[in-house]
Amino acid sequence: MSLFSRFLDGWRKYRKPGYYEKFDYHWTMTVDLDKCTGCEACMMACQAENNIPVVGEDEVARGRELQWIRVERYWEGEYPNARLRFMPMMCQHCDAAPCETVCPVSATYHNQDGLNTQIYNRCIGTRSCAVYCPYEVRYFNYYDHGWDSPLEQQLNPDVTVRGKGVMEKCTFCIQRIRQAKDLAKDDDRRRVQDGEMQPACVQTCPTKALVFGDRNDPESQVSLSMDDPRSYRVLDELNTDSSVFYLKKVDA
Amino acid sequence: MTNNVVGLFHDPESALTAAGELKGAGFESLEIMSPVPIHGVEKVLGKKKSVIKNFTFTGALIGGMSGFALAAGTAVLYPHPVGGRPIITMPPFLIISYELTILFGILATVLGFIVSSRLPAFRNRVYVPEAAVDKFVVTAPCDDAEHYQRAKAILNAAGAEQVRKIRGDDL
Amino acid sequence: MTTPTERNDLGYNDIHEDVVRSIVKTGPKYYIALATAGSVTLLCFFFPWFYQLYYGIGAAGMNHPGVWGTYLSSFIFWIGLSHSGTLLSCVLHLTNSSWRKAMYRSAEAMTLFSLVVAATYVMVHVGRPWFIHWALPYPNQMELWPNFRSPLLFDVMAIATYITGSTIFIYMGSIPDFAAVRDRTSGWRNTMYTLLSLGWRGTDKEWHRLHWAYTFLAVLIIPLAVSVHSIVSWDFAMSIVPALHQTIFAPYFVVGAIYSGTAGIVTVMFVLRKTMGFEQYITKLHFDNLGKLLLVLSLIWTYINAVELFTGWYSGSSEEYEALGYKLFGFYAPLYWEMILFCAVAPLLMFSTRFRTSFVPMLILSIAINIGMYTERFLIIATSLSRQYLPDAWGVYVPSLVEISIMVGSFALFTTLFLVFVKIFPSVSMYEVKETMATPKIEPLAPASGSPA
Amino acid sequence: MNVSIVPALKVLRPAAMLVIVVLVGLVLGYWANATFVPGDSPEQPIAFSHKIHAGDNEIPCLYCHTQARRSPSAGVPAVSKCVGCHLEVATEKPQIRLLMGYWENREPIPWIKVHDVPDFVHFTHKRHVLANIECQTCHGPVETMDRIRVTSRAVDGSAQAGQPWKMGLCLSCHRENEVENGTDCWTCHK
Incomplete structure (x- = not known):
């Protein structure tokens, strides 16, 4: 295709917004806060799966922890009537993500799976995406973090080890999604089936508070979970159109 | 002589x-x-x-158009959907085109000055x-x-x- | 036409001598100053920067959620400082103000070097500056281009244009002066000025062309300068961070930029006047006029600040309330009130003519204003990032030693560049000062015979 | 009296010449390096010839690199694979004796990796082999090489000896063949 015809083709195709609604998959997660016990197993699973470095005490004290999913704790009321609430917070994979527009080098953009990507080797470290993100789920590598031997032996070969000056965040375990798609192709199946693939956090959650799947499939577990009347999205008023749904905790 | x-x-x-x-x-x-x-x-x-004004105007015009062409053209060459916006997003691309209008206007003005004042002097x-x-x-x-x-x-x-x-x- | 010089008996030749002297006669003081500035730059700017390049951005105090810090506020500060030189010079050129002529060259140099320092700060700021060229549009085998929807990329384009434009503007205005200096120098200086002056002779045609080219440039640069700082403000205003997402940011930044830039000009004027022996060219009149401008700007700035507070309060949104309250009474509150004191209260002194025409008080005030304006930029980033939507991610950012050292070093870098500039460029525009004067009275070059009736 | 910039230019002529010479030297050097200097072609522990095996004897690539169709990495064959033939074939050649030495000591052959994708790229052989892409598309004319050598393909399709793979190569192929999500960064970088 010549350059000019590619330009014309692109012009016709992309002039209007909304083309992105026809995603092949629309990966979505629901978090049932009623089931979440705040055990933080998801954080550990994520750390192990995605080669997230342990930054050490000092760095955590300076507020430079790296954790693609965190469990936020909120206290309601005063002691002794205080109630504790948990809210696992990870990248919300917004369809109208504020972080994407600001990246000057397109290191973060929206892909055809409805995912908010982060390309480590394209990132130049302006950190603007972290500022623009209202959920504060983008983490920056302030240093080159190492792994004490023999811990480097447990690194996941399917995930890039990030160096200094690079932004990183939850990918919904893109390496697992890719693997599932690969296997689906081998079997001449056209689509990944529901439940065939789970991110590390979902797989680990002991209470099954996290559910993951394709929103485009109306029968999938996540679609059913999304339609729960308790379902809401965090900071929905900002119109980020996020892909993580939370199911409200119901007080007994 | x-x-x-x-x-x-x-x-x-x-x-x-x-x-x-x-x-x-x-x-x-x-x-x-x-x-x-x-x-x-x-x-x-x-x-x-002086012909400088013609230079400035032409330069600014070319700059504006090439600014838009740069932004829109590169966006369709490697489409990266961003923040739910269309690939050819008018407001930001007009800003790029505005800046390039001025840049090319300035450069064309300099060219016009050099041409019309016959500088630099290569002959005595x-x-x-x-x-x-x-x-x-x-x-x-x-x-x-x-x-x-x-x-x-x-x-x-x-x-x-x-x-x-x-x-x-x-x- | 009013004469901006204090002594009315100054002739064309005196100006010529004074300016050429400022270039070719260099005392030991100059070299001491240059060596000091240069070594401070090396020690405080480049050394910590290399340290940071080696270890990563962690050398600075940035954290989560304060991922932006003083590097960015210094960047805005320098961009802001760049705003008065060329912009003011263009406006005054178009309005044909004669008092501009003695000071505009150094004001433009200030623009240029502030921009250079600001551009350097971009490199200091990003995590991987060795890949900074990815933010530039250049063809490549991947057909992968920068994201033109990003306000940061507007910045790249705007600042590149602004550096180009102001370089050309200061150069074009200096061509006749280069020619004048060319005739008085020899050796490598002569070679340099011959090339810089392009063989300028000062013929009627050349003057005509220069006038028009210069005017067109001025017309183009005014909207450019306004757009540059608007764009810098959009880096913040286009986010949805509670205290940053404000429509007033573009005018706020532009006014703030001109404000701090004008204060910067006052400082530079004072220093030039004292050190280069330009007492006759930079006078009370300049300080008086700049003081009036500063006063107006400070009032506008105060107004916009009040509007910012009001919209935050009137919005009724809890996030805006929180951010506002944090700004006024939180961790950074002392800095906020310092800023109000320096930028809104202290400038009211300039209602007094006596204050405006006294040199040292004006110098002190101009420095105070710039300290206040730096604080403003710091607060915009630090307070807004500290209080965002999710309370779990609240935090405090404090600059580290590396950042403070780089900030000090950036001033030294600016001084170094400026010191080099005064020895290359005629720092007072000769021909424009001459233009404001009556026909020459003294004739030291030709015999007095044949003087006209 | 007169004025022109020519005398000043004359003064600068030596400096200008120097700059031009340096620039021309750089361009020539780059060109010569790209054209004449052989690419990465390390000496292997055994002088294995792809020309003899893949070229003259027409053994299919996948006969030895069996993993290519099943896994991301193509893999090198185990020593047993070599020995399977060389117990009978060309047993007297010195290189084969070398091979048998490894076999008898039960040691793997320390082959030196030649073709390597750049960092941060996750390439999978499986999908490309199953899509019937010729190995030579990316690896160049391996069947003509005595000693294997880094070879990539220019965007226009011609083989480029000594050049490492670049992203433009992957992209142009993905664009031409309209691969599903072929230009999504996460297809290769993750």
């Missing part, structure tokens, strides 16, 4: 008078060199038109260093001695402090 007659004046008015008289006497391609721009040159030596040109300090200088090419005497007389009559002859082979 033409010789030149040069008259140094110490105020712009007499230099202008002298230039007017030289022109009246049939001398052509007169030049007035001065340390500051003189007002009223146009009345004596005729109106000047008549010059009097005092003109950069505080003298107003009238120069005119003159071919022979008779012309020179006539010009000298006119210049002196207009109140020249000094009249010099700059020979062609000096240039």
Whole structure:
């Protein structure tokens, strides 16, 4: 295709917004806060799966922890009537993500799976995406973090080890999604089936508070979970159109 | 190689008078060199038109269009859907096009200046260093001695402090 | 035409001598100053920067959620400082103000070097500056281009244009002066000025062309300068961070930029006047006029600040309330009130003519204003990032030693560049000062015979 | 008196010449390096010739690199694979004796990796082999090489000896063949 015809083709195709609604998959997660016990197993699973470095005490004290999913704790009321609430917070994979527009080098953009990507080797470290993100789920590598031997032996070969000056965040375990798609192709199946693939956090959650799947499939577990009347999205008023749904905790 | 007659004046008015008289006497391609721009040159030596504005306008126009083409063209070459916006997003692309309008406008203005003022000088040109300090200088090419005497007389009559002859082979 | 010089008996030749002297006569003081500035730059700017390049951005105090810090506020500060020189010079050129002429060259130099320092700060700021060229549009085998929807990329384009434009503007205005200096120098200086002056002779045609080219440039640069700082403000205003997402940011930044830039000009004027012996060219008149401008700007700035507070309060949104309250009474509150004191209250002194025409008080005030304006930029980033939507991610950012050292070093870098500039460029525009004066009275070059009636 | 910039230019002529010479030298050097200097072609522990095996004897690539169709990495064959033939074939050649030495000591052959994708790229052989892409598309004319050598393909399709793979190569192929999500960064970088 010549350059000019590619330009014309692109012009016709992309002039209007909304083309992105026809995603092949629309990966979505629901978090049932009623089931979440705040055990933080998801954080550990994520750390192990995605080669997230342990930054050490000092760095955590300076507020430079790296954790693609965190469990936020909120206290309601005063002691002794205080109630504790948990809210696992990870990248919300917004369809109208504020972080994407600001990246000057397109290191973060929206892909055809409805995912908010982060390309480590394209990132130049302006950190603007972290500022623009209202959920504060983008983490920056302030240093080159190492792994004490023999811990480097447990690194996941399917995930890039990030160096200094690079932004990183939850990918919904893109390496697992890719693997599932690969296997689906081998079997001449056209689509990944529901439940065939789970991110590390979902797989680990002991209470099954996290559910993951394709929103485009109306029968999938996540679609059913999304339609729960308790379902809401965090900071929905900002119109980020996020892909993580939370199911409200119901007080007994 | 033409010789030149040069008259140094110490105020712009007499230099202008002298230039007017030289022109009246049939001398052509007169030049007035001065340390500051003189007002009223146009009345004596005729109106000047510069092509710079055409350069600026064309440059700005090309800049605006190429700015938009750059932003929109590169966006469709490797489409990266971003923040739910269309690939060809008008408001930001117009900003890029605005900046490039100005950039190309500036560069074209410089080009126009260089073209229309015939700078830089690659060939030797008549010059009097005092003109950069505080003298107003009238120069005119003159071919022979008779012309020179006539010009000298006119210049002196207009109140020249000094009249010099700059020979062609000096240039 | 009014004469901006104090002594009315100054002739064309005196100006010529003074300016040429400022270029060719260099005393030991100059070299001491240059060596000091240069070594401070090396020690405080480049050394910590290399340290940071080696270890990563962690050398600075940035954290989560304060991922932006003083590097960015210094960047805005320098961009802001760049705003008055060329912009003011263009406006005054178009309005034909004669008092501009003695000061505009150094003001433009200030623009240029502030921009250079600001551009350097971009490199200091990003995590991987060795890949900074990815933010530039250049063809490549991947057909992968920068994201033109990003306000940061507007910045790249705007600042590149602004550096180009102001370089050309200061250069074009200096061509006749280069020619004048060319005739008085020899050796390598002569070679340099011959090339810089392009063989300028000062003929009527050349003046005519220069006038028009210069005017067109001025017309183009005014909207450019306004757009540059608007765009810098959009880096913030286009986010949805509670205290940053404000429509007033573009005018706020532009006014703030001109404000701090004008204060910067006052400082530079004072220093030039004292050190280069330009007492006759930079006078009370300049300080008086700049003081009036500063006063107006400070009032506008105060108004916009009030509007910012009001919209935050009137919005009724809890996030805006929180951010506002944090700004006024939180961790950074002392800085906020310092800023109000320096930028809104202290400038009211300039209602007094006596204050405006006294040099040292004006110098002190101008420095105070710039300290206040730096604080403003710091607060915009630090307070807004500290209080965002999710309370779990609240935090405090404090600059580290590396950042403070780089900030000090950036001033030294600016001074170094400026010191080099005064020895290359005629720092007072000769021909324009001459233009404001009557026809020459003294004739030291030619014999007095034949003087006109 | 006269003025022109020519004398000043003359003064600068030596410096300008120097700059031009340096620039021309750089361009020539780059060109010569790209054209004449052989690419990465390390000496292997055994002088294995792809020309003899893949070229003259037409053994299919996948006969030895069996993993290519099943896994991301193509893999090198185990020593047993070599020995399977060389117990019978060309047993007297010195290189084969070398091979048998490894076999008898029960040691793997320390082959040196030649073709390597750049960092941060996750390439999978499986999908490309199953899509019937010729190995030579990316690896160049391996069947003509005595000693294997880094070879990539220019965007226009011609083989480029000594050049490492670049992203433009992957992209142009993905664009031409309209691969599903072929230009999504996360297809290769994750």
